[in-house]
Amino acid sequence: MRLKIDPSLCVGHGRCYAEFPERFADDEEGHGTVREERSNSSADQDPDAVLAVTRCPEGAITFEE
Amino acid sequence: MSSSRTEAWEYMRSGGEVFLSDGIWYLTSAEACRFAARHPEVFSSSLNGAAAACPVPLYIPNAIDPPEHARYRRLIDPMFSPQAITDQEPELRRRMNALIDRVIDSGRCEVMADIAEVYPTEVFTLMFGLPQEDREKLVGYAHATMAGASNPELGPAAEAAGVELAEYIKEFVAKKRVTPGDDIISKIIATAGLNEDEIIALCFNVIQGGLDTVTSAIGFMMNYLATNPAIRQSLIEDPELVSPFIEEILRLESVAPFLPRFTTQEVEVCGTSIPAQAVVYIGYAVANRDPDEFEQPNDVDLTQSRRSHFGFGAGNHRCLGSHLARRELKVLFEEFHRRIPEYSLAPGAEPKVRWPALVSCLDTVPLTFTPGGTR
Numbered sequence: 001m002r003l004k005i006d007p008s009l010c011v012g013h014g015r016c017y018a019e020f021p022e023r024f025a026d027d028e029e030g031h032g033t034v035r036e037e038r039s040n041s042s043a044d045q046d047p048d049a050v051l052a053v054t055r056c057p058e059g060a061i062t063f064e065e
Numbered sequence: 066m067s068s069s070r071t072e073a074w075e076y077m078r079s080g081g082e083v084f085l086s087d088g089i090w091y092l093t094s095a096e097a098c099r100f101a102a103r104h105p106e107v108f109s110s111s112l113n114g115a116a117a118a119c120p121v122p123l124y125i126p127n128a129i130d131p132p133e134h135a136r137y138r139r140l141i142d143p144m145f146s147p148q149a150i151t152d153q154e155p156e157l158r159r160r161m162n163a164l165i166d167r168v169i170d171s172g173r174c175e176v177m178a179d180i181a182e183v184y185p186t187e188v189f190t191l192m193f194g195l196p197q198e199d200r201e202k203l204v205g206y207a208h209a210t211m212a213g214a215s216n217p218e219l220g221p222a223a224e225a226a227g228v229e230l231a232e233y234i235k236e237f238v239a240k241k242r243v244t245p246g247d248d249i250i251s252k253i254i255a256t257a258g259l260n261e262d263e264i265i266a267l268c269f270n271v272i273q274g275g276l277d278t279v280t281s282a283i284g285f286m287m288n289y290l291a292t293n294p295a296i297r298q299s300l301i302e303d304p305e306l307v308s309p310f311i312e313e314i315l316r317l318e319s320v321a322p323f324l325p326r327f328t329t330q331e332v333e334v335c336g337t338s339i340p341a342q343a344v345v346y347i348g349y350a351v352a353n354r355d356p357d358e359f360e361q362p363n364d365v366d367l368t369q370s371r372r373s374h375f376g377f378g379a380g381n382h383r384c385l386g387s388h389l390a391r392r393e394l395k396v397l398f399e400e401f402h403r404r405i406p407e408y409s410l411a412p413g414a415e416p417k418v419r420w421p422a423l424v425s426c427l428d429t430v431p432l433t434f435t436p437g438g439t440r
Contacts (some may be wrong), residue, residue, distance in 0.1 A: 011135050012142030013383060021122070030146030055373055057383040058135070 001042060001063055003034045003049055009060035016061060018037070020052050066430060069365045069418065070318065070359035070425075074351045083337040089344050091323075093351040093360040097335045097377070101326060101347050105131055108345060112264075112381060116325075116423075123266035127274070127382065132270035132382055138429035140256050141267065144249050149386045153192060154392065158185050161400045163386035168436050169404060173411070181283035185276050185312060188393060193268075194248025195237060206230040207276050208268075215421050227269075234268045235261070242244030275386045278320045279318070279393055279427035284416070285318040287312070287401075288430045289365070292411045296365065301402050304369050311394045313365045314377030322350030322425050324378060348427070349375035410436035 005016070016032040020026040024060060030051050043050050049063045080086065082094040085195045092098050101108040114124030123129075126137040143149065164183060169176040186200045195203070206226050211362065226382030237250055243253040253264055300306050323346040330341045339345065352375045354362040360369065377384035384390070410416075411431035419428055 001355040007286050009135075011138035011381075012146060013138075014142065014146050014388060015383075018388060026146065026148060030148060051373070057102075058379050 001049070003052065004062050004064065005032050005034060006060045007059045008064070009023070010060055011027055013055065013057045015055050016022065017035050019055065021046060023052060032056075046055055066102070069349070070353070074354045077348060077351045078354070081337075082335045083339070089346055090339050091346050091348050091351075092334065092349045094335065095352040097348055098347050098352040099379055100334055101345065102378065102382070104332075105134070107329055107380055108347070109329050110134075110326060112327055113325060116211075117269060118210040118213055118220075118223035119266060120224070120227050120231045120267075120268040121265050123262055123264040124270055125263060125266040126385070127270050137263075137267070138381070138385070141253070141385065144252055145385050150388050154396065155275055156191060157188060157393065157396045158364060160184065160191070161396050165404055170436050171207040172434055172436035174408075174432045174434070175258035176287045176367065176432060177280070177284050177427065178429075180355075181218060181280040181430075182289075184283065184397065185393065186280035186354075188279075189272070189275055189344075190391075191249050192248060193237075193271075194241065194246045195250075201436065202233075203272065204231070204276065207272050211273055211423060212278070214423055215329070215342060220331075230269065230272070231265050234265050238264055270313050270385060271385070274384070275389070277426065278386075279390050281320040281424050281425075282315060283320065283388065283397060284395060284427040284430050285320070285333045286314045286398070288416050288427055289314060291408060291430070291432055293365075294407075296408070297402075300398075301406055307395060307398055308391075309367050309369075309372070310365065311391060311398070312372060312376070313367065314394075315375035315390075316353045316359075316372075317363070317365065318425065319350035319353050319376055320424055320426070321378070323348055324382070347378075349378055356419040389436070405434050407438075408432045 010031045012030040014026065014030055017026045018057050023035055025035055038058050043063060053061045077091065078093050080091065080093065080392065082097045084091055090102055108127050111128050112128070114128035117124050126134055129137055155245065161184065164180050167269050168179050174180070182204065186204050187197065189195055190200055190203065206229065209226030210223050210230060213220040238254060241251045241254055245255065253259060300310055326345045326347060328339055328341050328343045328345060332339050356362050377387040409432065411433045414429065414431045416427040416430050418425055
């Protein structure tokens with residue numbers, strides 16, 4: 001599974017990289033980028049990824065196959 | 066802690082997750098609040114500008130709905146990003162130390178007047194490139210324009226102040242067009258696609274959103290630390306706990322307790338039907354005490370990591386200034402305790418929350434300590 005950020009939805013709230021700096025980085029505009037594309041785990045095994053998805057104020061992050 | 070707030074929020078929760086009272090629908094559970102925050106197309110913010118006494122018919126981004134809302138946030142969020150704030154941090158520290166310099170030898174500090182009401186405005190004038198000597202005038206405008214929302218008798222005075230504030234902003238926009246600086250107004254002006262009304266609306270919103278809220282959080286934080294010396298000591302000894310502590314203060318004290326919306330259609334929330342054209346208050350302060358969400362809902366709990374709360378709201382309107390607010394509080398914590406690690410509330414002091422108000426805030430937090438700040 002991997003984390004993805006939809007750039008058309010991201011406006012740069014910055015929660016993802018502020019709260020999960022190991023998984024996300026900021027670009028020059030303050031928009032989120034995913035550090036590592038692929039995770040070997042499922043949603044059950046990667047609670048941080050699931051949290052990041054639910055916490056994005058714009059719903060721009062997905063964690064999917 | 067916060068016994069009066071705990072009682073108030075528990076009383077609200079006892080009305081139910083979703084209930085109607087005096088013509089207003091209150092959402093009190095985490096689930097109900099999250100639902101409303103995630104559906105701005107149903108829970109519209111477009112009437113929020115009326116309470117702001119802003120003379121232009123816009124209030125950006127607080128009173129803007131999708132799809133325009135995202136456009137505005139995309140323009141301004143970078144100016145308030147964690148990196149943008151980090152760039153300002155040396156100046157934030159310098160100014161905090163200057164405020165501490167003024168009180169440290171006296172052995173007394175009234176947190177609200179000496180720090181809380183001053184610091185956020187200094188930071189604001191710094192970031193917006195406004196003169197420091199205009200700080201008190203700005204605070205006056207901010208208070209006057211917002212006063213009409215909780216007290217209709219002050220409406221005319223609020224409107225007059227709104228006109229003056231708009232003129233003040235226009236004057237600086239004109240100056241910055243000629244001589245741009247490294248500040249947010251200059252950046253906003255340089256941003257393609259914002260007209261003068263939009264710039265004024267944006268400045269109004271940021272002024273009204275960023276001053277009283279941080280002032281309030283500072284007061285609550287220092288009041289808590291003054292009355293809980295054991296926790297204060299453990300935070301000084303383990304700096305890793307400071308950020309989680311700040312989050313807990315923001316959760317427990319919820320400086321913006323209720324955010325208004327109105328429904329564009331009939332909607333079911335947690336099993337209760339709310340009609341269209343209804344006024345809804347998203348009760349983030351009550352959601353922040355939801356026992357289904359938080360193990361120890363009414364106490365500071367530093368053991369929960371990665372904890373999420375509603376102190377900055379939720380959804381697309383989530384606070385633009387969250388990174389700045391956190392940094393201001395962190396810098397205050399670090400610099401104050403580096404120089405004045407021991408203090409207590411002055412004898413006989415009884416800080417109280419002024420209510421009703423849009424922003425929940427203590428009236429006074431008088432501290433005493435050894436002059437010079439030594440133990």
